Amino acid sequence: MSQQTVCKLHDIIPETGVCALINGKQVAIFCTKQAELFAVDNYDPFSQANVLSRGLLGDTVITDHKGVEKAVLYVASPIYKQRFNLATGQCLDDDSIQIDTYPVQLEGDDVVISSPLSDAG
Amino acid sequence: MSNPTVSTSHKPKLVVVGNGMVGHHFITKIIEQGLHECFDIHVFAEEDRPAYDRVYLSSYFEHKDASKLNLVDLATYESARVNLHLNQRIVDIDAANKCITTKDGEQIGYAELVLATGSYPFVPPIEGKDHPHCHVYRTIADLDEILAIAELPKVKKGVVVGGGLLGLEAAKALVTLGLETYVVEFAPQLMGVQLDPAGGEILKQKIEALGVTVLTGKNTQQIIDNNSVQSEDDHYLTMQFTDETSLDTDMIVFSAGIRPQDGIVKNNSQCGVELGARGGILIDGQCRTTAENIYAIGECAVWDNKVFGLVAPGYSMASICAAQIAGDTKQTFAGADMSTKLKLMGVDVGSIGDAQGKTEGSLSYLYQNPKEGIYKKLVTTDDNKKLLGAVLVGDTEDYNNLLQLYLNDIDLPAHPESLILPNVEKPVMGIENLPDTATICSCYNVSKGDICAAVEGGAYSIADVKACTSAATGCGGCAPMVKDTLGYQLEALGFEVNNDLCEHFSYSRQDLYSLVRVHEIKTFDALLTEHGSGRGCEICKPTVASILASCWNDYVLKPELAPLQDSNDYYLGNIQKDGTYSVVPRVPGGEITADKLIVLGQVAKDYNLYTKITGGQRVDLFGARLEQLPDIWTELVQAGFETGHAYGKSLRTVKSCIGNNWCRYGVDDSIGLALRLEDRYKGVRSPHKIKMGVSGCMRECAEAQSKDFGMIATENGWNLFVCGNGGITPRHGELFATDLDTETLVRYIDRIIMFYIKTADKLQRTSKWRESLEGGLEYLQDVIINDSLEIAAELEAQMQLLIDNYVCEWKETITDTEKLKRFRHFVNSEKGDDNVVFVTEREQIRPATEAEKAQIKTIELV
Ligand code: SRM
Ligand SMILES: Cc1cc2nc3c(=O)[nH]c(=O)nc-3n(C[C@H](O)[C@H](O)[C@H](O)COP(=O)(O)OP(=O)(O)OC[C@H]3O[C@@H](n4cnc5c(N)ncnc54)[C@H](O)[C@@H]3O)c2cc1C
Ligand code: SF4
Ligand code: FES
Numbered sequence: 001m002s003q004q005t006v007c008k009l010h011d012i013i014p015e016t017g018v019c020a021l022i023n024g025k026q027v028a029i030f031c032t033k034q035a036e037l038f039a040v041d042n043y044d045p046f047s048q049a050n051v052l053s054r055g056l057l058g059d060t061v062i063t064d065h066k067g068v069e070k071a072v073l074y075v076a077s078p079i080y081k082q083r084f085n086l087a088t089g090q091c092l093d094d095d096s097i098q099i100d101t102y103p104v105q106l107e108g109d110d111v112v113i114s115s116p117l118s119d120a121g
Numbered sequence: 122m123s124n125p126t127v128s129t130s131h132k133p134k135l136v137v138v139g140n141g142m143v144g145h146h147f148i149t150k151i152i153e154q155g156l157h158e159c160f161d162i163h164v165f166a167e168e169d170r171p172a173y174d175r176v177y178l179s180s181y182f183e184h185k186d187a188s189k190l191n192l193v194d195l196a197t198y199e200s201a202r203v204n205l206h207l208n209q210r211i212v213d214i215d216a217a218n219k220c221i222t223t224k225d226g227e228q229i230g231y232a233e234l235v236l237a238t239g240s241y242p243f244v245p246p247i248e249g250k251d252h253p254h255c256h257v258y259r260t261i262a263d264l265d266e267i268l269a270i271a272e273l274p275k276v277k278k279g280v281v282v283g284g285g286l287l288g289l290e291a292a293k294a295l296v297t298l299g300l301e302t303y304v305v306e307f308a309p310q311l312m313g314v315q316l317d318p319a320g321g322e323i324l325k326q327k328i329e330a331l332g333v334t335v336l337t338g339k340n341t342q343q344i345i346d347n348n349s350v351q352s353e354d355d356h357y358l359t360m361q362f363t364d365e366t367s368l369d370t371d372m373i374v375f376s377a378g379i380r381p382q383d384g385i386v387k388n389n390s391q392c393g394v395e396l397g398a399r400g401g402i403l404i405d406g407q408c409r410t411t412a413e414n415i416y417a418i419g420e421c422a423v424w425d426n427k428v429f430g431l432v433a434p435g436y437s438m439a440s441i442c443a444a445q446i447a448g449d450t451k452q453t454f455a456g457a458d459m460s461t462k463l464k465l466m467g468v469d470v471g472s473i474g475d476a477q478g479k480t481e482g483s484l485s486y487l488y489q490n491p492k493e494g495i496y497k498k499l500v501t502t503d504d505n506k507k508l509l510g511a512v513l514v515g516d517t518e519d520y521n522n523l524l525q526l527y528l529n530d531i532d533l534p535a536h537p538e539s540l541i542l543p544n545v546e547k548p549v550m551g552i553e554n555l556p557d558t559a560t561i562c563s564c565y566n567v568s569k570g571d572i573c574a575a576v577e578g579g580a581y582s583i584a585d586v587k588a589c590t591s592a593a594t595g596c597g598g599c600a601p602m603v604k605d606t607l608g609y610q611l612e613a614l615g616f617e618v619n620n621d622l623c624e625h626f627s628y629s630r631q632d633l634y635s636l637v638r639v640h641e642i643k644t645f646d647a648l649l650t651e652h653g654s655g656r657g658c659e660i661c662k663p664t665v666a667s668i669l670a671s672c673w674n675d676y677v678l679k680p681e682l683a684p685l686q687d688s689n690d691y692y693l694g695n696i697q698k699d700g701t702y703s704v705v706p707r708v709p710g711g712e713i714t715a716d717k718l719i720v721l722g723q724v725a726k727d728y729n730l731y732t733k734i735t736g737g738q739r740v741d742l743f744g745a746r747l748e749q750l751p752d753i754w755t756e757l758v759q760a761g762f763e764t765g766h767a768y769g770k771s772l773r774t775v776k777s778c779i780g781n782n783w784c785r786y787g788v789d790d791s792i793g794l795a796l797r798l799e800d801r802y803k804g805v806r807s808p809h810k811i812k813m814g815v816s817g818c819m820r821e822c823a824e825a826q827s828k829d830f831g832m833i834a835t836e837n838g839w840n841l842f843v844c845g846n847g848g849i850t851p852r853h854g855e856l857f858a859t860d861l862d863t864e865t866l867v868r869y870i871d872r873i874i875m876f877y878i879k880t881a882d883k884l885q886r887t888s889k890w891r892e893s894l895e896g897g898l899e900y901l902q903d904v905i906i907n908d909s910l911e912i913a914a915e916l917e918a919q920m921q922l923l924i925d926n927y928v929c930e931w932k933e934t935i936t937d938t939e940k941l942k943r944f945r946h947f948v949n950s951e952k953g954d955d956n957v958v959f960v961t962e963r964e965q966i967r968p969a970t971e972a973e974k975a976q977i978k979t980i981e982l983v
Contacts, residue, residue, distance in 0.1 A: 007948045016685035016691075018948035026954070032647075032656075039694075043956075047165075048971060049700035050946075050954045054688045058658030060624060076659035078688030078696050 005110045009035065012111070017075065021052035022115045027102055028053035029111060030075060030086060038086035038112055040105040042076070047079035052099075053091055054078045062092065132233030135160035135446070136221060138211045138385070143419030143435035145172035145192050145239030148203055150443035157201040163229065164203060167210040167238075168260060169715040171195065176432055176596060181264050182294050190261070211385055216393035216412040221880065223826035233414050235400060235445055236394075237439075240420040240430070244375045244875075245282070248342030252370040254357050258291045259379075267374065271298040275350050276371040279303070280360065282341060283376035284311040286461070291374045292333055293466045302330070304370065305360070307377070312352075312369070315461060319489070323496040327468045327515065330494075339364070344373065368718035370735040381421045381428050397423035399547065406453035408442040416442045429457055432595060433564040440566075451711040458528060458563060458667055462513075462520045462598050468494075469517040474527050475500050475510035483509050486538045490515075497541040501525070506532055512543075521602055529559050549794040550600070552609040561602050564595025569606055576610040580676040583607060613850065615882070615889030621885065626653045630808065630883040634668050643673060644681050663687045664883045667770055671878045672919075674926035683943075689768035693930050694750055697743060697959055702750060704730070704742040705767035706757050708775040710795030710815070712736030716883070722762040728753055731965045736811070737774035739765060744966050751944050754931040762931040766804060770884075772811045775799040776824065780817035780834075787817035789834030794863065798830075801867065804927045805920075807874065808881040808890075812847075826854045830870055839866050843873060843901070846888035855891075855898050870918065872905045873915035910938045 006020040012031040019042045020027045026042035030053075041049045044071055055075040060083075063069050074083040083092040084099055091097035103114040135151070137144050148164065150306065151157060157312045166172075171193035173411030181190065200207055206223075206239050220230045230481055242257035244250055254276075256267050270276055276558035278763045279295040281288050284306030295302040304311070311328070325335045340363040340651035347357055347369075356369035381401035384400055386394045393412035395403045401423030412927040419435035420428060429435065434457035441452045462471040478485045489496050495515035497587045501508055513520055519541055527539075531554075539545045557570030567590045573587040583600075586607055593600040626649075629635070633648070642648050645665050649657055657665075666685035669675065675682060689695050694702030706721070721740050725732045730742040745753055754764075766772065777795035781787030804812070814825030815832045825831030837860040845854030858869065864960040881890040894900055903909040946954050958974050959966035969977065 011942070011948055013680055013683055013943070016943075019946060021947045021952060026956075028946070036541040047698060047700075048956075049698065050956050051688075051696070051700040053694070054691070054700075056659040056662055056687065057656070057684070058660075058662070059656040060658065071655065073656070079698065079700075081659060 003112055003114050004106075005107075005112050007111050008109050009106060009111060011108075015057055017053040017057075019050070020113065022102075022113060025115070026050050027113065027115070028055075028075070029104060029113070030057060031111075032057070032073070033097075036073075037104045037106060037107065038073070039102040039110060040084060040086060040089050041099040043099070044077045044078060044079060044082070045091075045099065046082050049079060050065070051078050052084065058083065060092070126623075132159060134230060135233045135235070136229060136231040137160045137162070137164045137235045137237060138177075138221070139237035139239055139421070140164050140166035140172045140193075140194065140205065140207075140380075141237060141239045141241070142172060142175055142432050143439050143930075145234075146436050147235060147237060147418060147439040148198070148439050150701070151446070152201045152203075154307060154447045156443065156447055157203065160232070162201070163204045164202045165209045165211050165223065166205065168262070169208045170261065171205060171207070173261065175259070178258075178261070178264065179290050179294050181261060182268070182297050185268075187261050203950070213389055213935060214385055214392040214394065214415070216415060217391075219414065220472065231414070234416070235442060236385070236415065236417040236421055237419045238421040240379040240381050240428070242375060242376040243380045245377055247344055248510075249340050249346060250375070252344060252346055252358060252373075252767060255344065255677060256372070256374050256384060257293075258374050258376050262400075266371070267294075268298070270372050271295075271300060273371075276357070277301055278306055278356060278370045279372045279374065280368065280370040281374045281376055281850075283378065284308070284335065284337065285314060285378065286312065286378065286463070287379075288376035289328070289465045291329075291376045295330075295374065296333060296466070299958040300371075301962070302332075303334045303336065303370065305339045305341065306335070306366070307340055309338045311335065311337065312470070313364035315476055316470070316514065317477050317498060317513050319486075319487075320476075320496050320514045321499065323489075323491075323494055324468060325463070325469060327494045328466055331466055331468075336368070339366075345831060348391045362665065364669040379420065379430055381423065383421055397426065397428075397429045401428050404454075406436075406441075406455065407445045408438050408454060408511040409445070409522055416445070418442050424454060425456065426516070427456070429459070431461075432461065433457060433566065436564065436595075437566050458959050460524055460527070460563075462517050462524075463596075469513070469515060469525075470511035471511070471517040471520040472509040473524055474508070476512045478510065480509050486541065488538070488541045488543075490543075499541055501533060501537050501891065505537060508533060513541075516785060518867070521599075524732065525555060525559060529556060533955065545946075550928075552605050561606055562590070562592035564599070567592040570944075572603060572606045573610045573613075574943070576607055577614065579758070580607075581611065581616070585745075594782050615893040619797070622664060623658055625649065625657050628652065630664055630668070631880055633665065634671070637665075637668050637672050643675070645669070645685050645888060646681070657685075659687070660883075663690065664689070667806045667808070667935055669787070671923070674804070674806070674923045692747065692750065693754075693768060693934065694745065695768050697968070700747075700954060701743070701957055701968070702745045702747065704745050704750070704753055704757070705735070705739060706763035707799070708739035708766040708774075709799035710775055710779070712792055712793050712796065717760060717762070720757070720762070722945070724753055724756050727756075729959075729966060731967060733808075738776050739774060741767070744968075746957060747944055747946050751935050751941050755935045758929070758932050763803070764931045767806075769806060770809050771804060771806050771943055772802040772813070774800070775813040775815060776828070777815045778817050778822035780815075784817055786820060787834070788836055789817055789839070789860070791817035791823065791832075791834060792816040794839070797863075798867070798870070801823060801924060802874065804930070805874065805923050807878050809884050809886045811887065827851065828854065830873075832866065838862050841866060841869060844887040844891035846886055848886070852888040857898070857902065869905055871920040872913055872916045873901070875920050876901075876904060876912075 012018050014033045017030040027039050028042040030038045044052050047060050052059050055078050059071050059073050061069050061071050073086045076083045089099040089101040173190040210224040210352045211221050212224050212254050230249040242259050279300035281292045281301040282305050283935045284304050292302050292304050295352050310318050311324050341360050343361040345359040357371045360368045383402050389550045395411040397403050402417035404417050404424050406416050410417050418438035424939045441454050478500040484501050486499040498512040500510040507962045511523045555569050557568045562684050571590050593603040662685040725742050730744050733741050735741045775795040775798045780791035812828045813830040814828040815824040816825045817834050818822040826842050827847045829846045831854045833840045839861045840859045841857045842854030843857040846852040958969040960969045
C-alpha cells in the first residue's frame, strides 16, 4: 500500500473532480463542498474512455438489498450518463458493473491517496 | 321482470341469447352506437346473475365476493331500456317465423337475433363422472359448489383432469383451498396446445416443485364411489386408469377442454342455422349465421373452421356484429392471434404463433437452463427473416418484444437467437419502431395509433387512456406497453411525463425560471436551499445553470456556476466518444475570409485535428485533447474567432444563402441580416438550442423554414417563419408575420426567444414548445405582436440585458490562469491520456477502435 500526495485541496473546485495519475493508473478524485473526498477509477467502462473525473456529481435515494433507503452520492459519466456510487463504485444503472474505489483523505491541505497498486504499475 | 311477450314498444326487437362476457360487450357496443333508440332490446341469460368477468374467475376463491367480478352496470342497461331476463334459458329457435322459445315455453319474436351462448366444459364420458364430488370450472355457481365440497372436513385431496391452461388454473385454485393437488393429463405433456414437449416438461418440473403432482399420459377409465369414508385415510373416490393404475381422491374438477354451446340449434335441425363439422355455429366475416337476421358471436361461433377460446376475438366479433346491425358492413372479422402470456401457479409461460414449429421448413432456436427452469424457443422462417412462433417457460421478459415482431411481421436481426439469450444486448422493439397499426392491446384490439390518438385528444394518464380506449382493461398483459405508448406520445407532444424537474426539485423548469427571476436568485445553492432538497444531480444542475444564464448571463465558468455545467459547457467543447473534444468557432452566416480559413487550416494542421464542414455552415475541428483546448483557442481568438457555442443550449448558427450581393434572384441582403442576428443572439442560453436561417428569396437555399426562426426576403421586407425543426421530428416553420422591416423583425425575435425561455420545458425545442401552447400560433402572435399579456417591454428589456452581458467564453477563459488549470488531463502530471489513440483514414485522424488499440500496443511491445 503506497501513500501519495496528489494535489492541494484548493486544486479541486468544490463539487467537481480531477484526474490523478497514480502508479500508471488513472484515478478520478472528487471533492464536495463539505470537503469530503472520494476516489474511483477514471475509466468509464461504458464508453471505454478515461472521463469520469469530468462527470457531474449528484445524489439520489436508493433502496439497498435489505430494503433500507439511503442517500448515495454518485458521478454521472459525461459520455452516456451512467451513474456510479462514489463510495462503492457500484453502477446505479447496471447491477453487473462496478468500478474500483480507493481510500483518499485530507492531511492538512494535502489530498493523499492510498493506492494498493504497486509502484511497478 | 315483466312477462317478456308483452311489449308496449312498436320498435323492432333485437334479441340477445346469453349475457356472458361477449354478449355483454355486444350490448355496450349497441348502446355506444345509439341503436337502443331504434330497437326494443331483450337479453336472455341462463345464469342467475348479469355478466361477470370469467377471465378472473379464479380470484373468486380469494375474495369470495361475486360483485368484484361484475361487468354490468344495471343503471346503464336500464337507461338504455335493455330488458335483461335472468334465469331464462332459450331452448328453441324458429327461424322461419322469427321467434325463440324460453325454457318456460314462452315465445318471443325478433327482428334481429344474436346468439352469444359461449361454451361449456367438456367432460369425457367416464363412468362415474356424475358423482356429486365431480365438478366443472366455468361459472360462479361451479365455484360455489367446489368451495362447498372442499370445506367438508374429510376432503383433503383434489384432482384436476386436464393439463391445459384452464386445468392448471383450476389446480392453482385447489392449492389455494388447501388441498393436496394432482393434475391428470391424457396427453404426454402439459399445455399441449401452446407448448412444445420440451417446454411442457420444464413447466411440469416447475409445477411439481410447487407441490402439485402431475401425471401425464393417463387415461381415466372409471371413477369409483368409495361410498362412505370410514377412516381418516380413506378417500371418497378412486380413479381407475387404463394402464391399471389408480389414484384416490376426494374431489375431481374436469377441465378437459371446452365445446361451443350450440345446444339450441343442435336440438332443432329445422331451424335453418348451420353448425360446423365439429359443432359450433357457423358464421361469416360479418358474424352472420346461415339463417337470415341471426348472428353468432363469442365462443359459440365457428369462423373459418376455428373456435376462439379467448375473450379478445369475442369482443371483436361483438363490435363487428353491432356495426353490422347498424348498417356498417365494412368491418369484418379476420381471425385473431391466439398468443398467450400468463403466470401459471407462479410460473411464467408464454406462447406465440406456431409454437410447435409445424410450418414446413421452419427453423427452431433453443435456449435451455435446467438449473433455473428456463426454456425458450424461437421458430423462424427457413430464411431466418421472420418470426413464426415462440415458446417461453420460466422467463417471459421477451414476450412483448417477440409478439410485436411476430404480429407486425418485422424483419428479425441477423442472429435471431440473440432475442432469447441471456446477457446479450437485445434489439428491443421500442414503441417508436412500431407501425401505427401495431396491436398493443389484443383483448380490445387497440392499436398504437388508437392510443396515440386518445393521448392527443387529451388522455394524459393511464386511467384516461384506459377509459378512452379500453386498452389494458382486459387481461392486463399489455399494461406495460400501454404505459410506454402513453409516455412515447406525451413526449412526442412535448410533455414531460412527470413535470418535476428531478428528485431534487418538485418544480417544472418553467416554475424554477419564475422562482429565479422573482426572487433574483443567482446561485444553484440558494435555489436548492430554498426550493429544493438533497445535493442536486446531472439533470437539475445543467438546467438551473441554463436558467441562471438565461436570466443573468453571468460567465458560465464562475467557480460557483462551474460545477453545474455538463462536461460540454464546463470545458467549452463537445465531448467525443474517446473523451477528446471538438472545436467549433463561430462563422456567422457561413461567411469567412480567406485569411480566417487559412488560420483554421493551420490550427488543424498544427494540432493534427480532423476537420469537417458542418451542416451549419462552419468548420468543426475534432480530436482536441483537453490539455490542448486553451492553446488552440488562444490561436483562434487571436485570429478574431469567437466560440461557436456548439456545446451550449443556445444559438447555434444562422445559416444563410448568398443573397442579393451576388445572386441574380436575390431580393435582399440575407448575409447581412444573418450576421446581425447571429451577433445579437450569440451566447444567449435557452431551454434547448436555437437555429436560424435567412434566405434572400423564395427559392429558400438556406432552408430557413426548417429552423427555429426562418427569414425569407420579399420585395417588401422579411417573412418570418417560427418554430421549425429538422432533427428527430421534422416540422415546417409556420409563417408568423409577413413583409417586416428589419427593426420590427428583430423586436419580434427578441420577444419570442424570451417568451420561449420563460415558458418552455427543459430540453424542449421551439417546435415542441409551440405545439404545447394552448391557443397555438394565433395565441403566440397575439402575445408577441399585439402584446396581449402586456409583457413585450419586459421581454425586450430582459433580452437587452443578456445581449449587454455577452462575453466570448473562450476569450475570457484563456486570459485567466486559475481557470486554465482545469484544462489538464492529470492534476499531478503533465502527461496526456494514453488511452486516446488515433489512426489515419482518408488522410485524417479518427479514434482507434479497441481492436486497433490492442494491435498498436502489440506492435509497440515488439
Ligand atoms: C457537427 C454537426 C454535424 C456535421 O458535421 O454537420 C452536428 C453534430 C452534433 N449534433 Fe447536430 N450537428 C450538426 C448539425 C445539425 C443539424 C443541421 C442544421 O443545423 O442545419 C440538425 C437538424 C436541424 C435541427 O436541429 O433542427 C441537427 C440535429 C441534432 C439533434 C436533434 C435535434 C432535434 O431537435 O431533434 C441533436 C440532439 C440534441 O440536440 O438533443 C444533435 C446533436 C448533435 C451533437 C451535439 C451530439 C453530441 O452530443 O455529441 C453533435 C456534436 C458534434 C460536435 O462535437 O461538435 N444534432 N444537427 C453539425 C453542427 C452544425 C454546427 O455548425 O453547429
Ligand atoms: C377460469 C377461466 C379463465 C379464463 N381465462 C381467460 C384468459 O385469461 N384470457 C382469455 O382471453 N379468456 C379466458 N377465459 C375464457 C373467457 O372467459 C371466454 O372466452 C369468454 O367468457 C367468452 O365469452 P362468451 O360470452 O362467448 O361466453 P360466456 O362468457 O361463457 O357467456 C355465455 C353465456 O351464455 C349463457 N347461455 C348459454 N346458453 C344459453 C341459452 N340457451 N340461453 C340463455 N343463456 C345461455 C351462459 O350461461 C353464459 O352465461 C377463461 C375462462 C375461464 C372459465
Ligand atoms: S447525425 Fe448523429 S452522429 Fe451525426 S453528428 Fe449528428 S448527432 Fe452525431
Ligand atoms: S391485451 Fe389484454 S388487456 Fe390489453
